[in-house]
Amino acid sequence: MRMRKKPNLDRRLEAASDMMISDPTALRGNWGAPVALEIGCGKGRFIIGTAEADPDQRYIGIEREPGALIMAMEATKRAELGNVRFISQDASNLSEWFAPGEVKTLYLNFSDPWPKSRHAKRRLTYRSFLDMYAAVLGESGELRFKTDNAGLFEFSVEELKERGWEILYLTRDLHAENIPNIVTEYEERFSALGFKINMLRAIPPKNPPKAE
């Protein structure tokens, strides 16, 4: 998400800094109960709505774009939500922040599709990311993925199968299903344009394949 530089961004980040976990590495192995994570939480509508409905679960949003993250942090502060906090870094460092099994649910919503094949490694469902998710999710965690992008969805299904994940549920038209769904900012925008929303839930392999 490329954003115009927001006026006073540094001042606003400072004012909302109590919403931020500035040194997640220091918490590795010490999160207490397993957390729910959203990678690329953008402006935060999904994580805030999900956390409001589930107040006993701790939610962590990861977002590398400060111009989006500030909106999520300010909205969390306004809502006085004690169970949502944020990491303002790139998710490729995830395994430095969470020990195996410390993540219960990992959400990817409308991840950047990186459609050129030479950029496949940047997709958040590329196998190196999936292997890292498998490690932090441990034996009882679950990945949930939504996207309007059919190409990214089919790629992700293939990557999951290739890396030994079990797909528990899959739909190529989420809004036609009668299941609870918190709509993200991108989801609202793309479904209004007529795109169908794909969604899957998957669990990591018991015996992960060796990293390539």
Ligand SMILES: C[S@@+](CC[C@H](N)C(=O)[O-])C[C@H]1O[C@@H](n2cnc3c(N)ncnc32)[C@H](O)[C@@H]1O
């Ligand atoms: C297309 S937006 C979707 C935002 C939101 N999830 C939604 O559905 O409205 C993707 C977001 O993921 C963030 N992102 C992409 N790759 C990331 C990474 N490796 N680490 C952290 N954030 C990332 C981008 O900065 C962007 O805000």
